[in-house]
Amino acid sequence: MIKAVALDDERPALDVLETFCSRLESITSLKSFTRTGEARLYMESNPVDLVFLDINMPKESGLEFAKTVGRQTAVIFTTAYSEFAVESYEVQALDYLLKPFSFERFTSAVQKAQDRVQALRQNAGNAADGEPAHLFFRVDYGLVKIELSDILFIEGLDNYLKIHVRNGRPLVVRMTMKAMLDKLPQTNFLRVHRSYLVALDKIQGIRNKIIAIGDEEIPIGSSYENEFTARFMK
Structure with missing residues:
Protein backbone atom coordinates (compact mmCIF):
# COMPACT_ATOMS: atom_id res chain seq x y z
CA MET A 1 0.00 0.00 0.00
CA ASN A 126 15.66 -9.97 3.18
CA ALA A 127 18.28 -7.70 4.70
CA ALA A 128 16.69 -8.08 8.13
CA ASP A 129 17.02 -11.87 7.79
CA GLY A 130 20.55 -11.69 6.42
CA GLU A 131 22.08 -10.85 3.07
CA PRO A 132 19.64 -10.32 0.15
CA ALA A 133 19.54 -12.86 -2.67
CA HIS A 134 18.78 -10.25 -5.31
CA LEU A 135 18.52 -6.53 -5.96
CA PHE A 136 16.32 -4.35 -8.15
CA PHE A 137 17.82 -1.65 -10.38
CA ARG A 138 15.99 1.19 -12.08
CA VAL A 139 16.34 1.03 -15.87
CA ASP A 140 14.30 3.07 -18.38
CA TYR A 141 11.59 4.04 -15.87
CA GLY A 142 11.21 0.43 -14.72
CA LEU A 143 12.81 -2.04 -12.32
CA VAL A 144 15.04 -4.95 -13.31
CA LYS A 145 15.72 -7.80 -10.90
CA ILE A 146 19.30 -9.10 -10.69
CA GLU A 147 20.29 -12.18 -8.71
CA LEU A 148 23.46 -11.44 -6.73
CA SER A 149 24.75 -14.91 -7.57
CA ASP A 150 24.69 -13.97 -11.28
CA ILE A 151 26.88 -10.86 -10.97
CA LEU A 152 30.43 -11.39 -12.26
CA PHE A 153 31.82 -7.88 -11.96
CA ILE A 154 30.78 -4.25 -12.30
CA GLU A 155 32.48 -1.71 -14.53
CA GLY A 156 32.39 2.06 -14.03
CA LEU A 157 31.62 4.21 -17.09
CA ASP A 158 31.56 7.92 -16.21
CA ASN A 159 28.15 8.43 -14.53
CA TYR A 160 26.99 4.91 -15.33
CA LEU A 161 27.80 1.38 -14.24
CA LYS A 162 27.79 -1.74 -16.41
CA ILE A 163 26.76 -4.84 -14.46
CA HIS A 164 28.24 -7.94 -16.10
CA VAL A 165 26.18 -11.04 -15.35
CA ARG A 166 26.41 -14.74 -16.02
CA ASN A 167 24.54 -15.98 -19.11
CA GLY A 168 23.18 -12.58 -20.08
CA ARG A 169 23.87 -9.17 -21.56
CA PRO A 170 25.39 -6.51 -19.28
CA LEU A 171 22.93 -4.17 -17.60
CA VAL A 172 23.71 -0.44 -17.72
CA VAL A 173 22.43 1.61 -14.77
CA ARG A 174 22.86 5.23 -13.78
CA MET A 175 24.57 4.94 -10.39
CA THR A 176 27.88 5.74 -8.71
CA MET A 177 30.31 3.05 -7.62
CA LYS A 178 29.88 4.13 -4.00
CA ALA A 179 26.09 3.77 -4.21
CA MET A 180 26.52 0.31 -5.69
CA LEU A 181 28.88 -0.74 -2.91
CA ASP A 182 26.30 0.38 -0.36
CA LYS A 183 23.75 -1.96 -1.98
CA LEU A 184 25.93 -5.06 -2.29
CA PRO A 185 26.79 -7.41 0.60
CA GLN A 186 30.43 -6.83 1.56
CA THR A 187 31.14 -10.52 2.16
CA ASN A 188 31.49 -11.31 -1.55
CA PHE A 189 31.89 -8.01 -3.43
CA LEU A 190 35.03 -5.90 -3.39
CA ARG A 191 36.30 -2.87 -5.26
CA VAL A 192 39.65 -3.73 -6.88
CA HIS A 193 40.15 -0.68 -9.08
CA ARG A 194 38.74 2.81 -9.44
CA SER A 195 36.59 1.48 -12.27
CA TYR A 196 35.97 -2.13 -11.23
CA LEU A 197 34.14 -4.05 -8.55
CA VAL A 198 34.25 -7.87 -8.55
CA ALA A 199 32.43 -10.84 -7.06
CA LEU A 200 35.15 -12.70 -5.19
CA ASP A 201 33.61 -16.13 -5.77
CA LYS A 202 33.69 -15.61 -9.56
CA ILE A 203 37.47 -15.08 -9.75
CA GLN A 204 39.10 -17.84 -11.78
CA GLY A 205 42.69 -16.72 -11.53
CA ILE A 206 45.13 -13.88 -10.79
CA ARG A 207 48.36 -13.12 -12.61
CA ASN A 208 50.52 -9.99 -12.69
CA LYS A 209 47.84 -7.95 -10.88
CA ILE A 210 45.22 -9.02 -13.41
CA ILE A 211 42.04 -10.81 -12.31
CA ALA A 212 40.52 -13.36 -14.68
CA ILE A 213 36.73 -13.75 -14.65
CA GLY A 214 35.50 -15.75 -17.63
CA ASP A 215 37.07 -14.19 -20.72
CA GLU A 216 37.51 -10.82 -19.03
CA GLU A 217 40.71 -9.39 -17.53
CA ILE A 218 40.31 -6.87 -14.71
CA PRO A 219 43.25 -4.83 -13.38
CA ILE A 220 43.96 -4.49 -9.67
CA GLY A 221 44.62 -0.85 -8.76
CA SER A 222 47.67 -0.17 -6.60
CA SER A 223 45.61 1.53 -3.89
CA TYR A 224 43.29 -1.51 -3.68
CA GLU A 225 45.94 -4.23 -3.82
CA ASN A 226 46.51 -4.76 -0.09
CA GLU A 227 42.83 -5.04 0.79
CA PHE A 228 42.17 -7.34 -2.15
CA THR A 229 45.06 -9.64 -1.21
CA ALA A 230 43.91 -9.83 2.40
CA ARG A 231 40.29 -10.53 1.47
CA PHE A 232 40.95 -12.96 -1.36
CA MET A 233 43.55 -15.02 0.48
CA LYS A 234 41.24 -15.20 3.50
Missing part, protein backbone atom coordinates in the same frame (compact mmCIF):
# COMPACT_ATOMS: atom_id res chain seq x y z
CA ILE A 2 1.32 3.41 -1.00
CA LYS A 3 1.50 6.67 0.94
CA ALA A 4 1.75 9.57 -1.48
CA VAL A 5 2.16 13.34 -1.75
CA ALA A 6 0.91 15.50 -4.62
CA LEU A 7 2.64 18.80 -5.32
CA ASP A 8 1.29 21.31 -7.85
CA ASP A 9 0.77 25.08 -7.75
CA GLU A 10 -2.59 24.74 -9.56
CA ARG A 11 -5.53 23.53 -7.48
CA PRO A 12 -7.42 21.98 -10.46
CA ALA A 13 -4.41 19.76 -11.18
CA LEU A 14 -4.41 18.58 -7.56
CA ASP A 15 -8.15 17.87 -7.81
CA VAL A 16 -7.49 15.53 -10.73
CA LEU A 17 -4.76 13.70 -8.82
CA GLU A 18 -6.93 13.37 -5.74
CA THR A 19 -9.82 12.00 -7.80
CA PHE A 20 -7.62 9.48 -9.61
CA CYS A 21 -5.94 8.36 -6.39
CA SER A 22 -9.30 7.87 -4.69
CA ARG A 23 -10.14 5.29 -7.37
CA LEU A 24 -7.06 3.18 -6.61
CA GLU A 25 -6.96 0.83 -3.64
CA SER A 26 -3.16 0.76 -3.74
CA ILE A 27 -2.90 4.39 -2.55
CA THR A 28 -3.94 4.48 1.09
CA SER A 29 -3.30 8.17 1.73
CA LEU A 30 -2.60 11.31 -0.30
CA LYS A 31 -1.56 14.73 0.98
CA SER A 32 -1.72 17.67 -1.44
CA PHE A 33 0.43 20.81 -1.42
CA THR A 34 0.80 23.89 -3.60
CA ARG A 35 4.22 24.92 -2.22
CA THR A 36 7.45 22.94 -2.08
CA GLY A 37 8.31 24.22 1.39
CA GLU A 38 5.09 22.89 2.88
CA ALA A 39 5.54 19.51 1.20
CA ARG A 40 9.15 19.22 2.39
CA LEU A 41 8.16 20.08 5.95
CA TYR A 42 5.47 17.38 5.91
CA MET A 43 7.80 14.75 4.42
CA GLU A 44 10.46 15.37 7.05
CA SER A 45 8.22 13.85 9.70
CA ASN A 46 5.97 11.69 7.48
CA PRO A 47 7.89 9.35 5.15
CA VAL A 48 6.06 8.71 1.88
CA ASP A 49 6.50 6.15 -0.89
CA LEU A 50 5.56 8.34 -3.85
CA VAL A 51 5.52 12.00 -4.91
CA PHE A 52 3.43 13.35 -7.79
CA LEU A 53 5.36 16.43 -8.79
CA ASP A 54 4.72 19.33 -11.15
CA ILE A 55 7.88 20.75 -12.75
CA ASN A 56 6.84 24.37 -13.27
CA MET A 57 6.62 25.49 -9.62
CA PRO A 58 7.23 29.00 -8.22
CA LYS A 59 10.48 29.70 -6.32
CA GLU A 60 11.75 26.11 -6.57
CA SER A 61 11.22 23.95 -9.65
CA GLY A 62 9.98 20.41 -9.40
CA LEU A 63 13.30 19.21 -10.79
CA GLU A 64 15.18 20.90 -7.95
CA PHE A 65 12.72 19.54 -5.40
CA ALA A 66 13.13 16.02 -6.80
CA LYS A 67 16.87 16.17 -6.08
CA THR A 68 16.10 16.53 -2.37
CA VAL A 69 13.77 13.52 -2.23
CA GLY A 70 15.30 10.44 -0.64
CA ARG A 71 16.05 7.31 -2.66
CA GLN A 72 13.30 5.37 -0.95
CA THR A 73 10.67 7.72 -2.41
CA ALA A 74 9.59 7.40 -6.04
CA VAL A 75 8.89 10.50 -8.14
CA ILE A 76 6.31 10.76 -10.92
CA PHE A 77 6.33 14.08 -12.76
CA THR A 78 2.98 15.54 -13.82
CA THR A 79 3.55 18.44 -16.17
CA ALA A 80 2.34 20.18 -19.31
CA TYR A 81 5.89 20.58 -20.63
CA SER A 82 7.36 17.70 -22.64
CA GLU A 83 10.79 19.36 -22.99
CA PHE A 84 11.78 18.39 -19.45
CA ALA A 85 11.62 14.63 -20.06
CA VAL A 86 15.41 14.29 -20.35
CA GLU A 87 15.99 16.23 -17.14
CA SER A 88 13.48 13.99 -15.36
CA TYR A 89 15.65 10.99 -16.23
CA GLU A 90 18.65 12.75 -14.70
CA VAL A 91 16.90 12.83 -11.32
CA GLN A 92 15.76 9.20 -11.81
CA ALA A 93 12.04 9.92 -12.00
CA LEU A 94 9.91 6.79 -12.18
CA ASP A 95 7.57 8.19 -14.85
CA TYR A 96 6.64 11.38 -16.70
CA LEU A 97 2.94 12.19 -17.19
CA LEU A 98 2.02 14.91 -19.69
CA LYS A 99 -1.10 16.88 -18.81
CA PRO A 100 -3.85 16.19 -19.52
CA PHE A 101 -3.31 12.47 -18.89
CA SER A 102 -5.91 9.73 -18.78
CA PHE A 103 -6.78 7.58 -15.80
CA GLU A 104 -5.36 4.57 -17.66
CA ARG A 105 -2.01 6.32 -18.16
CA PHE A 106 -2.05 7.42 -14.53
CA THR A 107 -2.76 3.85 -13.39
CA SER A 108 0.17 2.55 -15.42
CA ALA A 109 2.51 5.00 -13.69
CA VAL A 110 1.21 4.11 -10.24
CA GLN A 111 1.71 0.41 -11.00
CA LYS A 112 5.40 1.13 -11.56
CA ALA A 113 5.51 2.82 -8.17
CA GLN A 114 3.72 -0.11 -6.57
CA ASP A 115 6.23 -2.55 -8.08
CA ARG A 116 9.09 -0.41 -6.82
CA VAL A 117 7.67 -0.13 -3.30
CA GLN A 118 7.13 -3.88 -3.16
CA ALA A 119 10.70 -4.52 -4.34
CA LEU A 120 12.19 -2.13 -1.77
CA ARG A 121 10.20 -3.69 1.04
CA GLN A 122 11.15 -7.17 -0.05
CA ASN A 123 14.83 -6.25 -0.08
CA ALA A 124 14.47 -4.66 3.35
CA GLY A 125 12.90 -7.85 4.66
Whole structure:
Protein backbone atom coordinates (compact mmCIF):
# COMPACT_ATOMS: atom_id res chain seq x y z
CA MET A 1 0.00 0.00 0.00
CA ILE A 2 1.32 3.41 -1.00
CA LYS A 3 1.50 6.67 0.94
CA ALA A 4 1.75 9.57 -1.48
CA VAL A 5 2.16 13.34 -1.75
CA ALA A 6 0.91 15.50 -4.62
CA LEU A 7 2.64 18.80 -5.32
CA ASP A 8 1.29 21.31 -7.85
CA ASP A 9 0.77 25.08 -7.75
CA GLU A 10 -2.59 24.74 -9.56
CA ARG A 11 -5.53 23.53 -7.48
CA PRO A 12 -7.42 21.98 -10.46
CA ALA A 13 -4.41 19.76 -11.18
CA LEU A 14 -4.41 18.58 -7.56
CA ASP A 15 -8.15 17.87 -7.81
CA VAL A 16 -7.49 15.53 -10.73
CA LEU A 17 -4.76 13.70 -8.82
CA GLU A 18 -6.93 13.37 -5.74
CA THR A 19 -9.82 12.00 -7.80
CA PHE A 20 -7.62 9.48 -9.61
CA CYS A 21 -5.94 8.36 -6.39
CA SER A 22 -9.30 7.87 -4.69
CA ARG A 23 -10.14 5.29 -7.37
CA LEU A 24 -7.06 3.18 -6.61
CA GLU A 25 -6.96 0.83 -3.64
CA SER A 26 -3.16 0.76 -3.74
CA ILE A 27 -2.90 4.39 -2.55
CA THR A 28 -3.94 4.48 1.09
CA SER A 29 -3.30 8.17 1.73
CA LEU A 30 -2.60 11.31 -0.30
CA LYS A 31 -1.56 14.73 0.98
CA SER A 32 -1.72 17.67 -1.44
CA PHE A 33 0.43 20.81 -1.42
CA THR A 34 0.80 23.89 -3.60
CA ARG A 35 4.22 24.92 -2.22
CA THR A 36 7.45 22.94 -2.08
CA GLY A 37 8.31 24.22 1.39
CA GLU A 38 5.09 22.89 2.88
CA ALA A 39 5.54 19.51 1.20
CA ARG A 40 9.15 19.22 2.39
CA LEU A 41 8.16 20.08 5.95
CA TYR A 42 5.47 17.38 5.91
CA MET A 43 7.80 14.75 4.42
CA GLU A 44 10.46 15.37 7.05
CA SER A 45 8.22 13.85 9.70
CA ASN A 46 5.97 11.69 7.48
CA PRO A 47 7.89 9.35 5.15
CA VAL A 48 6.06 8.71 1.88
CA ASP A 49 6.50 6.15 -0.89
CA LEU A 50 5.56 8.34 -3.85
CA VAL A 51 5.52 12.00 -4.91
CA PHE A 52 3.43 13.35 -7.79
CA LEU A 53 5.36 16.43 -8.79
CA ASP A 54 4.72 19.33 -11.15
CA ILE A 55 7.88 20.75 -12.75
CA ASN A 56 6.84 24.37 -13.27
CA MET A 57 6.62 25.49 -9.62
CA PRO A 58 7.23 29.00 -8.22
CA LYS A 59 10.48 29.70 -6.32
CA GLU A 60 11.75 26.11 -6.57
CA SER A 61 11.22 23.95 -9.65
CA GLY A 62 9.98 20.41 -9.40
CA LEU A 63 13.30 19.21 -10.79
CA GLU A 64 15.18 20.90 -7.95
CA PHE A 65 12.72 19.54 -5.40
CA ALA A 66 13.13 16.02 -6.80
CA LYS A 67 16.87 16.17 -6.08
CA THR A 68 16.10 16.53 -2.37
CA VAL A 69 13.77 13.52 -2.23
CA GLY A 70 15.30 10.44 -0.64
CA ARG A 71 16.05 7.31 -2.66
CA GLN A 72 13.30 5.37 -0.95
CA THR A 73 10.67 7.72 -2.41
CA ALA A 74 9.59 7.40 -6.04
CA VAL A 75 8.89 10.50 -8.14
CA ILE A 76 6.31 10.76 -10.92
CA PHE A 77 6.33 14.08 -12.76
CA THR A 78 2.98 15.54 -13.82
CA THR A 79 3.55 18.44 -16.17
CA ALA A 80 2.34 20.18 -19.31
CA TYR A 81 5.89 20.58 -20.63
CA SER A 82 7.36 17.70 -22.64
CA GLU A 83 10.79 19.36 -22.99
CA PHE A 84 11.78 18.39 -19.45
CA ALA A 85 11.62 14.63 -20.06
CA VAL A 86 15.41 14.29 -20.35
CA GLU A 87 15.99 16.23 -17.14
CA SER A 88 13.48 13.99 -15.36
CA TYR A 89 15.65 10.99 -16.23
CA GLU A 90 18.65 12.75 -14.70
CA VAL A 91 16.90 12.83 -11.32
CA GLN A 92 15.76 9.20 -11.81
CA ALA A 93 12.04 9.92 -12.00
CA LEU A 94 9.91 6.79 -12.18
CA ASP A 95 7.57 8.19 -14.85
CA TYR A 96 6.64 11.38 -16.70
CA LEU A 97 2.94 12.19 -17.19
CA LEU A 98 2.02 14.91 -19.69
CA LYS A 99 -1.10 16.88 -18.81
CA PRO A 100 -3.85 16.19 -19.52
CA PHE A 101 -3.31 12.47 -18.89
CA SER A 102 -5.91 9.73 -18.78
CA PHE A 103 -6.78 7.58 -15.80
CA GLU A 104 -5.36 4.57 -17.66
CA ARG A 105 -2.01 6.32 -18.16
CA PHE A 106 -2.05 7.42 -14.53
CA THR A 107 -2.76 3.85 -13.39
CA SER A 108 0.17 2.55 -15.42
CA ALA A 109 2.51 5.00 -13.69
CA VAL A 110 1.21 4.11 -10.24
CA GLN A 111 1.71 0.41 -11.00
CA LYS A 112 5.40 1.13 -11.56
CA ALA A 113 5.51 2.82 -8.17
CA GLN A 114 3.72 -0.11 -6.57
CA ASP A 115 6.23 -2.55 -8.08
CA ARG A 116 9.09 -0.41 -6.82
CA VAL A 117 7.67 -0.13 -3.30
CA GLN A 118 7.13 -3.88 -3.16
CA ALA A 119 10.70 -4.52 -4.34
CA LEU A 120 12.19 -2.13 -1.77
CA ARG A 121 10.20 -3.69 1.04
CA GLN A 122 11.15 -7.17 -0.05
CA ASN A 123 14.83 -6.25 -0.08
CA ALA A 124 14.47 -4.66 3.35
CA GLY A 125 12.90 -7.85 4.66
CA ASN A 126 15.66 -9.97 3.18
CA ALA A 127 18.28 -7.70 4.70
CA ALA A 128 16.69 -8.08 8.13
CA ASP A 129 17.02 -11.87 7.79
CA GLY A 130 20.55 -11.69 6.42
CA GLU A 131 22.08 -10.85 3.07
CA PRO A 132 19.64 -10.32 0.15
CA ALA A 133 19.54 -12.86 -2.67
CA HIS A 134 18.78 -10.25 -5.31
CA LEU A 135 18.52 -6.53 -5.96
CA PHE A 136 16.32 -4.35 -8.15
CA PHE A 137 17.82 -1.65 -10.38
CA ARG A 138 15.99 1.19 -12.08
CA VAL A 139 16.34 1.03 -15.87
CA ASP A 140 14.30 3.07 -18.38
CA TYR A 141 11.59 4.04 -15.87
CA GLY A 142 11.21 0.43 -14.72
CA LEU A 143 12.81 -2.04 -12.32
CA VAL A 144 15.04 -4.95 -13.31
CA LYS A 145 15.72 -7.80 -10.90
CA ILE A 146 19.30 -9.10 -10.69
CA GLU A 147 20.29 -12.18 -8.71
CA LEU A 148 23.46 -11.44 -6.73
CA SER A 149 24.75 -14.91 -7.57
CA ASP A 150 24.69 -13.97 -11.28
CA ILE A 151 26.88 -10.86 -10.97
CA LEU A 152 30.43 -11.39 -12.26
CA PHE A 153 31.82 -7.88 -11.96
CA ILE A 154 30.78 -4.25 -12.30
CA GLU A 155 32.48 -1.71 -14.53
CA GLY A 156 32.39 2.06 -14.03
CA LEU A 157 31.62 4.21 -17.09
CA ASP A 158 31.56 7.92 -16.21
CA ASN A 159 28.15 8.43 -14.53
CA TYR A 160 26.99 4.91 -15.33
CA LEU A 161 27.80 1.38 -14.24
CA LYS A 162 27.79 -1.74 -16.41
CA ILE A 163 26.76 -4.84 -14.46
CA HIS A 164 28.24 -7.94 -16.10
CA VAL A 165 26.18 -11.04 -15.35
CA ARG A 166 26.41 -14.74 -16.02
CA ASN A 167 24.54 -15.98 -19.11
CA GLY A 168 23.18 -12.58 -20.08
CA ARG A 169 23.87 -9.17 -21.56
CA PRO A 170 25.39 -6.51 -19.28
CA LEU A 171 22.93 -4.17 -17.60
CA VAL A 172 23.71 -0.44 -17.72
CA VAL A 173 22.43 1.61 -14.77
CA ARG A 174 22.86 5.23 -13.78
CA MET A 175 24.57 4.94 -10.39
CA THR A 176 27.88 5.74 -8.71
CA MET A 177 30.31 3.05 -7.62
CA LYS A 178 29.88 4.13 -4.00
CA ALA A 179 26.09 3.77 -4.21
CA MET A 180 26.52 0.31 -5.69
CA LEU A 181 28.88 -0.74 -2.91
CA ASP A 182 26.30 0.38 -0.36
CA LYS A 183 23.75 -1.96 -1.98
CA LEU A 184 25.93 -5.06 -2.29
CA PRO A 185 26.79 -7.41 0.60
CA GLN A 186 30.43 -6.83 1.56
CA THR A 187 31.14 -10.52 2.16
CA ASN A 188 31.49 -11.31 -1.55
CA PHE A 189 31.89 -8.01 -3.43
CA LEU A 190 35.03 -5.90 -3.39
CA ARG A 191 36.30 -2.87 -5.26
CA VAL A 192 39.65 -3.73 -6.88
CA HIS A 193 40.15 -0.68 -9.08
CA ARG A 194 38.74 2.81 -9.44
CA SER A 195 36.59 1.48 -12.27
CA TYR A 196 35.97 -2.13 -11.23
CA LEU A 197 34.14 -4.05 -8.55
CA VAL A 198 34.25 -7.87 -8.55
CA ALA A 199 32.43 -10.84 -7.06
CA LEU A 200 35.15 -12.70 -5.19
CA ASP A 201 33.61 -16.13 -5.77
CA LYS A 202 33.69 -15.61 -9.56
CA ILE A 203 37.47 -15.08 -9.75
CA GLN A 204 39.10 -17.84 -11.78
CA GLY A 205 42.69 -16.72 -11.53
CA ILE A 206 45.13 -13.88 -10.79
CA ARG A 207 48.36 -13.12 -12.61
CA ASN A 208 50.52 -9.99 -12.69
CA LYS A 209 47.84 -7.95 -10.88
CA ILE A 210 45.22 -9.02 -13.41
CA ILE A 211 42.04 -10.81 -12.31
CA ALA A 212 40.52 -13.36 -14.68
CA ILE A 213 36.73 -13.75 -14.65
CA GLY A 214 35.50 -15.75 -17.63
CA ASP A 215 37.07 -14.19 -20.72
CA GLU A 216 37.51 -10.82 -19.03
CA GLU A 217 40.71 -9.39 -17.53
CA ILE A 218 40.31 -6.87 -14.71
CA PRO A 219 43.25 -4.83 -13.38
CA ILE A 220 43.96 -4.49 -9.67
CA GLY A 221 44.62 -0.85 -8.76
CA SER A 222 47.67 -0.17 -6.60
CA SER A 223 45.61 1.53 -3.89
CA TYR A 224 43.29 -1.51 -3.68
CA GLU A 225 45.94 -4.23 -3.82
CA ASN A 226 46.51 -4.76 -0.09
CA GLU A 227 42.83 -5.04 0.79
CA PHE A 228 42.17 -7.34 -2.15
CA THR A 229 45.06 -9.64 -1.21
CA ALA A 230 43.91 -9.83 2.40
CA ARG A 231 40.29 -10.53 1.47
CA PHE A 232 40.95 -12.96 -1.36
CA MET A 233 43.55 -15.02 0.48
CA LYS A 234 41.24 -15.20 3.50
